[in-house]
Amino acid sequence: MLARTKFWFDRQVPYSQKRTALDPQGRGYRTDSSGYASMVLKLPAPGRNTQGLADPAITQKITKAQLQVGDLLLNKTRHVVIFAGWANAAKTKYWTYEQTPPKVQNRIAPYPYYANNGKFEPYRYRYIK
Template identity: 80%
Template sequence: MITRRSAALVALAVAAATLAAPSAHAADAPDTSLPTAAPTITRAEVLARTKFWFDRQVPYSQKRTYPDPQGRQYRTDSSGYASMALKLPTPGFNTQGLASPAVTEKITKDQLQIGDLLLNKSKHVVIFAGWANPAKTRYWTYEQTPPRVKNRTVPYPYFAGNGKFEPYRYKYIK
C-alpha cells in the first residue's frame, strides 16, 4: 500500500530528475545573455582554444562537460565547443543562441576569417580555420562531432544533406 509520504517522495524524485535532465543543445531555448562587458577575444586566442580540446581529443557528448584552459566547464557538443573557443559564458550557448544578434552577426563567404563560425541554427556549428584551396570551395574546420573533436577539410558551406550553413562572426572578436 502506498502512503502519502512515499507518494510525495516519488513526486519529488520525478521533479528533481526532470529539472536535472539535460536536453539537446539545438532544441533548447537560446540563451544569449552576455556579461555587461562582453568578453573580447583575438583570432589567435580562438585558434589556441580550439586546439586545446583538439590536442586532448575531447569526446563528443550533449550531457558531459570538459574544462577550457582556465578550468571552466563547457558542454562537449558542437555549440559548447564553439562557446568555449570564443570564451563565452559556461556551459555554452546552444546553436540558436550562437546565431543571436546579441552574440554574432552574419557575414559573407568572402569575409570569413580564422575564428569565424559556419552555423546551422538548428543543428551544428563549426569553427572556420582557413581556406583549403584558392577556389574557396573547401575549408579547414575545427568541430566537435561524434566521436570527438576533429580538424578536417569540408566542402563549403558544409557536407550535403546537413541543412543550410551560413557564416557568422562573433561580435567581440578582434
C-alpha cells in the same frame, strides 16, 4: 582564439551532449558542437546552443568573402563548425575545427558544409577576446 580551438583538439575531447570538459581556465563546457564553439569564444559556461550562437548580440552574419580564421559556419538547428582557413584556391573547401562524434576534428569540409546537414551560414563573433 586559435589556441582555445586547439585546446580541446589537442586533448581529443570526446563528443557528448551530456558531458562537460574544462577550458584552460577550468570552466566546464558541454562537449557538443555549440558547447565547443562557446568555449572557443569564451562565452559563459556551459555554453549556448546552436540557435543561441546566432544571437545578434554576440554574432553577426557575414559573407563567404569575409570569412576569416575563427569565424563560424552555423546551422541554427543542427551544428556549428569553426572556420580554420581555405583548403583550396577556388574556396569550395575549407579547414574546420568541430566537435562531432567521436571527438574534436580538424578536417576539410565542402563550403558551406555537407549537403545532408541543411543550410550553413557564416557568422562572426562580435567581441574577440
